Amino acid sequence: MQQSPLLWLDDMSVRFELGRSRGSETVHAVTDARLRLFPGQVLALVGESGCGKSVLASALLGLLPANAWSRGRALLSSGTDEDVELLAAPESVLAREVRGRRVGLVPQSAATHLTPVRTARAQLSEAFRELRGRADRAEVEALARRVGLDPDELDHYPHELSGGMAQRVAVASALVAEPPVVIADEPTTGLDRPLVERVTDLLGELADRERGVLLITHDLDAAARVATHVAVMYASRVVESGPAAEVFGEPWHPYTKRLLGALPEGGFQPVPGHPPALTELAELEREWGCVFCLRCPETPGVAPCNGEPRLVEHGRRSVAAHPPC
Amino acid sequence: MLSARGVVAGYARGRAVLDGVDVTVPRGAVRGLAGPSGCGKSTLARVLALLQRPWSGTVELDGREIRGARYSVPRESRTSVGIVFQQPRPAVDPRMTLREIVSEPLRVRGARQPRARVDELAETTGLDAELLGRMPHEVSDGQLQRACLARAMAPRPRYLICDEMTGMLDASTTAALVRVVTGRVAEEGTGVLAISHDESLLRAWAGDDVIRW
Numbered sequence: 001m002q003q004s005p006l007l008w009l010d011d012m013s014v015r016f017e018l019g020r021s022r023g024s025e026t027v028h029a030v031t032d033a034r035l036r037l038f039p040g041q042v043l044a045l046v047g048e049s050g051c052g053k054s055v056l057a058s059a060l061l062g063l064l065p066a067n068a069w070s071r072g073r074a075l076l077s078s079g080t081d082e083d084v085e086l087l088a089a090p091e092s093v094l095a096r097e098v099r100g101r102r103v104g105l106v107p108q109s110a111a112t113h114l115t116p117v118r119t120a121r122a123q124l125s126e127a128f129r130e131l132r133g134r135a136d137r138a139e140v141e142a143l144a145r146r147v148g149l150d151p152d153e154l155d156h157y158p159h160e161l162s163g164g165m166a167q168r169v170a171v172a173s174a175l176v177a178e179p180p181v182v183i184a185d186e187p188t189t190g191l192d193r194p195l196v197e198r199v200t201d202l203l204g205e206l207a208d209r210e211r212g213v214l215l216i217t218h219d220l221d222a223a224a225r226v227a228t229h230v231a232v233m234y235a236s237r238v239v240e241s242g243p244a245a246e247v248f249g250e251p252w253h254p255y256t257k258r259l260l261g262a263l264p265e266g267g268f269q270p271v272p273g274h275p276p277a278l279t280e281l282a283e284l285e286r287e288w289g290c291v292f293c294l295r296c297p298e299t300p301g302v303a304p305c306n307g308e309p310r311l312v313e314h315g316r317r318s319v320a321a322h323p324p325c
Numbered sequence: 326m327l328s329a330r331g332v333v334a335g336y337a338r339g340r341a342v343l344d345g346v347d348v349t350v351p352r353g354a355v356r357g358l359a360g361p362s363g364c365g366k367s368t369l370a371r372v373l374a375l376l377q378r379p380w381s382g383t384v385e386l387d388g389r390e391i392r393g394a395r396y397s398v399p400r401e402s403r404t405s406v407g408i409v410f411q412q413p414r415p416a417v418d419p420r421m422t423l424r425e426i427v428s429e430p431l432r433v434r435g436a437r438q439p440r441a442r443v444d445e446l447a448e449t450t451g452l453d454a455e456l457l458g459r460m461p462h463e464v465s466d467g468q469l470q471r472a473c474l475a476r477a478m479a480p481r482p483r484y485l486i487c488d489e490m491t492g493m494l495d496a497s498t499t500a501a502l503v504r505v506v507t508g509r510v511a512e513e514g515t516g517v518l519a520i521s522h523d524e525s526l527l528r529a530w531a532g533d534d535v536i537r538w
Contacts, residue, residue, distance in 0.1 A: 048467075048496075049498065162362065190412075190493060193522055258497070265525055268500050269500060
């Protein structure tokens with residue numbers, strides 16, 4: 001792929017400063033993330049709950065709370081528009097040019113994300129007026145059909161929509177301005193398997209020559225279904241990334257192996273122990289380097305751990321701390 | 326044995342969601358129930374957990390029929406069946422600490438010193454003891470669901486209904502909580518009904534004993 005990336009993350013870190021009542025600690029939510037999203041890719045960002053996946057998405061959209069700060073680079077570079085440095089851009093630029101227009105967001109539990117007292121059509125039409133200047137009935141319905149919604153269903157209120165239909169309304173809303181990048185944050189949580197498959201397939205169809213999808217999920221089956229590329233996150237760091245078939249087929253990092261081994265078809269063994277508290281990461285990394293070693297009793301047998309948490313590139317794949325022998 | 330016989334149940338003014346359902350949950354085993362959204366799995370869970378009165382049909386608990394004009398269920402019957410729901414957040418009082426949440430069924434039954442039992446339950450369910458002092462909004466979904474499972478196990482129920490217990494959780498937490506429940510089956514002979522739309526999960530959990538709706 002010779003195209004340039006749509007989204008270009010280098011050494012991106014996000015920290016939260018907790019107040020004095022919480023011991024004035026610092027939460028290491030994202031540390032030195034390095035990711036590329038190219039047109040045509042569905043990049044799945046996977047990992048256990050609380051590893052920092054959703055914070056990374058929020059940071060890209062400028063939706064972090066006031067006690068958070070970020071550093072590093074996250075460059076949005078698409079088509080003819082000027083590049084935007086997402087972490088440094090002022091809120092006015094993010095609100096007017098980025099959110100909805102250049103980056104679409106598909107949120108978790110769409111049913112609660114929609115305004116409960118307005119129909120799906122009213123909300124989708126509002127997005128059209130805001131982002132495209134006018135809401136043409138035929139265009140609204142064409143977009144609904146594209147995401148697999150019967151236009152008649154648009155006249156329902158959110159509580160009358162099933163979880164899957166509500167999720168499709170959310171996907172349609174994210175597509176109104178045809179943004180080149182779509183970020184889907186846990187779009188399938190709480191949906192049953194056939195609906196998970198429909199929503200993930202829909203996201204897969206979005207990734208075409210012009211567009212890239214960043215799929216944030218803890219559902220490894222959903223990720224394996226549509227992702228072209230995958231990045232595995234553990235305790236604020238990406239520990240492994242590469243083409244999805246290769247990473248799922250032959251995981252290099254012991255955490256990736258353990259995570260796949262927790263699936264019913266992978267052996268159903270939970271990853272032993274608990275992830276470290278995100279407030280203690282700096283200290284643990286000083287002491288251990290690779291913080292997964294705390295949960296990985298068999299480290300020496302898996303791959304040589306160099307204790308260096310930064311990603312090392314091997315061809316199309318990258319892995320932290322445990323380079324393949 | 327916990328069983329539903331010819332159960333017809335639904336909600337006000339609506340059609341019956343369950344129309345003559347027979348399901349039994351034996352002691353000391355895990356029975357799976359699989360089916361798509363909206364097929365009535367959760368309504369059956371509520372009926373078997375004695376939280377919802379069926380329109381007709383009976384629920385039988387260890388040979389005793391649960392009945393009565395106001396569906397009044399004796400306390401020892403109610404604490405004989407525990408239930409864990411899919412979503413932990415709406416299932417807890419947001420003003421209580423995790424320790425208060427887990428100990429509530431014990432305090433209701435008049436236990437004076439539930440502290441040791443709560444500590445033991447936290448350890449069994451893999452809930453870090455330090456988290457017991459926190460409020461629900463200060464913990465993750467996975468941690469809160471561990472507390473909900475601990476609460477359901479607190480009165481040592483003879484039966485446990487797990488209604489999409491792991492639907493919101495990541496793969497590792499899912500595998501861990503399933504192990505906690507199967508541990509109860511082996512050690513205390515608990516009878517478990519595991520409800521999910523995910524058949525591969527149920528097969529890993531209940532083996533071949535999966536009812537499909």
